[in-house]
Amino acid sequence: MSLWLGVLCIAASAASGPPRVAQDHGYTPADIENGGRLYQAACSxxxxxxxxxxPGVELARGEFRRATSDTDLVRIIQSGIPNTTMPPHSFSDRDAAQVVAYLRNMSAIGAGSGTATLRGAGDPARGRTIFEGKGGCTTCHRVYGRGPRVAPDLSEVGATRSLPELHEALLDPDARVRPGNRLFQVLTRSGSRITGRLLNQDSFSVQILDASERLVSLQKSDLREYGFIRASTMPSYREMLTTQELDDLVGYLVTLKGLNP
Ligand code: HEC
Ligand code: HEC
Structure with a gap:
């Protein structure tokens, strides 16, 4: 986990005060389902x-060595456990609370039996049609040498990401923007804003690949602000596509395992 995400996470939780977590375990099914998705992607x-x-940790049992309240659990999720491999997660208070909702209900919904929240992979051929057509994915993504370079190349995404991670990428792109995928934004002294992928920077200058794939080189002395931004430019497809279409897309993505498998 990058230092930057950790810092952002601390800043965010400080700004919004203590997390609002239902101590009476009044979680909605949607909370639990979302939490399950995040759990599969980030924790499992x-x-x-x-x-x-x-060994020694049983998340489904409802008893924790290092936590009693839900607030404790949220803190562990967001901050990690120092001096152990339990990492901090840049989850919003709400996302962390949903993961807790899931932890509190894991045994009840039979987590690990494979039925809880895992969604499958649909038909790859239909998925490809959606990818290249209605989904508009090729306006940003490159596959097997075709397409723009503004978003990550997906040619190997089926080999490097799990099913839940792929579902999550489509449903909740902001949940986990990977450090290498973070967008960089500058505001020039003349007031124009440029967003793109950071290629390089030194003490005096930055080089960005902007949204239309132009290499932009700027002197820092000409900039009012510059830095990484959090949000993904990728839209969430939760409302835009049906569940079946999303499954089909994931079915296509899992077939992308590099040009020379
Ligand atoms: C890189 C591996 C790793 C990941 C990813 C990870 N954990 Fe952990 N987690 C650990 C380890 C190791 C411990 C035990 C630390 C210790 O107490 O020594 C732990 C401990 C915990 C504990 C404390 C358990 C107790 O009995 O007090 C909780 C709660 C927890 N993890 C939740 C999560 C959740 C939720 C996620 C996903 C958001 C997550 N972890 C992701 C490695 C991980
Ligand atoms: C407006 C541009 C844009 C569109 C349209 C878009 N994406 Fe993305 N996508 C991105 C960016 C930028 C990232 C990397 C940053 C992030 O993680 O959000 C990304 C990340 C991803 C990832 C995660 C990659 C990884 O390495 O984990 C997947 C999978 C993905 N997109 C699939 C799709 C699919 C499928 C579609 C079409 C339904 C789509 N994207 C449409 C911009 C876009």
């Missing part, structure tokens, strides 16, 4: 789908 790699993969 270490803790396992059933929450029991780390």
């Amino acid at each position: 790699g270490c803790h396992g789908p059933a929450g029991d993969a780390i």
